[in-house]
Amino acid sequence: MTLDKRLGLRFLPYGANYLDWSDMSELRHAVEQGVLFRYQTESESMASLLERRVAEKLGAAHVLAVHNCTEALRLALVSTRPRVGDPVHIPAVTFVAVAGAVLSTGLIPVPVDVDETFSLDTSLLPPDTQRVIVAHMEGTVAGLPEGVPYVIEDAAQALGAAFPDGRRAGTRGYAGTFSFHHNKVLTSGEGGLLVTQDPRAWEVMRCYHDHGSARVPGRYPTWNEGAYYGENFVTSEEVAAIQLQQFRHLDEILAGLERHYAIACEELPDRSDITPLPRAAGDAKISLRFRLESRELRDAAVARLTERSIANWTLGKYLLPEHPVLTSRRSLYADGFPWNLADGVPRGISRDGFARTRALLDRTLCVPLSPELSEADQRIAAKTLRQTLETL
Incomplete structure (x- = not known):
């Protein structure tokens, strides 16, 4: 008899096996309050509590809860204040969401070949590289390039992993992103986190993620003087509550x-x-x-x-260089944006194709x-x- 049949197991990854109604005190509290929007709670919101606990656990100065890791990547990229058409160097081996986040921000993804561990080979980066996304694939902590102004760590599959110096994956670069997708270390079905040590980047991230303004809990909506546009990436209280339960484990x-x-x-x-x-x-x-x-x-x-x-x-x-999103260079925009800005940007960087x-x-x-x-x-x-x- 196979192990799964003998034990009555389902093929649920990692945190999904720890979901338990008896352990859902935060979710019960959020539902009983009857307010599932983080900026209209009377006490500290579940989202704020989650962000505070994650910051303490990971050693991050600032944490922002969002809908998913793709949004976290987009926020990290937007906060660098790029020009449309700027290249972003990404690993040749990672999930297509990384390329999608780059493209949806109006930037051009450039796959860079990987080493034996499937981590981006930083030795291949051009000397003038400005933006790099490094993915900690399968929980393997990848090396970070030196001298690049904006290094974004995609730690979607590496929550809790650590560099040799003890710092947590996601906290050494300009920004780090995490996922609570079903197949990740912890899960709320979907969900994401964005962390940074940079206070200026944090101000941009938290404003952009809620229509361009920093919100005051209990006084929604409020608008910053000179507000710029943004999007709605604000997480909800029930999702944050499930993530708090998961984070305990x-x-x-x-x-x-x-x-x-x-x-x-x-x-x-x-x-x-x-x-x-x-x-x-x-x-x-x-x-x-x-x-x-x-x-x-x-x-x-x-x-x-x-x-x-x-x-x-x-x-x-x-393998992103063979993914149809990158090979077809198709776009939903009539003018082909942002691929129409890709002239002179290499399709990829590799010693042997x-x-x-x-x-x-x-x-x-x-x-x-x-x-x-x-x-x-x-x-x-x-x-x-x-x-x-x-x-x-």
Whole structure:
């Protein structure tokens, strides 16, 4: 009998397994108040409380709760006060939302090739680079470029991860973004956070996210003198309340992932054709990543794992230079904006046309870890994985 059937498990990632009505005191309070808009609560709003707790936990000076991580990326970019058509260098391997955030802000995404860990290769950046988005993919803490004025950390998959110096992922660059999407470390279905240490950037971000003005709780709406336009990215109280419940379990989830990772590493089969990719001490260990000898062996592993109901995924869908959003350069604007401003901006930066990266992606396989399992069940899961890989 497979592990999921024996334990009655559903394939829910990370924080989703910790959603519990009995643990939802913040959500009950928000509903009982009958006010789900953050700027009309009589006491401290759930959104403000969330922002304060996240700031304390991550060591961030300023935190802003928004609808999702894509909006957080857009806010971070807008706050740099760019010119339309400016290039933004992004990893060649990441979710398309990164490119979408750049384009919807009127800027041009330039995919930059990655290293062996699928982190942006900072050595390839041009010397005059102004804006870079660095993605901490799969919880792996990526290196940040030096001398770039605006480094935005996409930490959507790395909440709680840390750099070697102890600072949390998302807090070292100009701004950091986080996601509460269903498949992330913590979840509220959707939801996002934006953090920065820069007070001037913070003022722009919080105004733009609510129609161009900083709001006074309990006196909505108020307008800044000389207000500029903005959008509505304001989170709601019920979403912030769920995120507060999730945030209470962050350390527990990270510890469970760490324990499962250590157990799984002890059980990995001794095969020269299947190599586990190492994880650094500060990484959020949301998965085991394997580099297999060939695409054929990788596909065989996918089939065998799926047959045994062991969750797994590959990363080829994250190769942005081959994504239709970038290859077609289509636009909903009649004049092709912002692609019509892309003359002279390279389509990508790579030493070999991304050939090495394609080959690495073709041989890479990820298996999620399960923080909610007991140590005994994590050992069963690790043995099941080992036995499955040994049969290839």
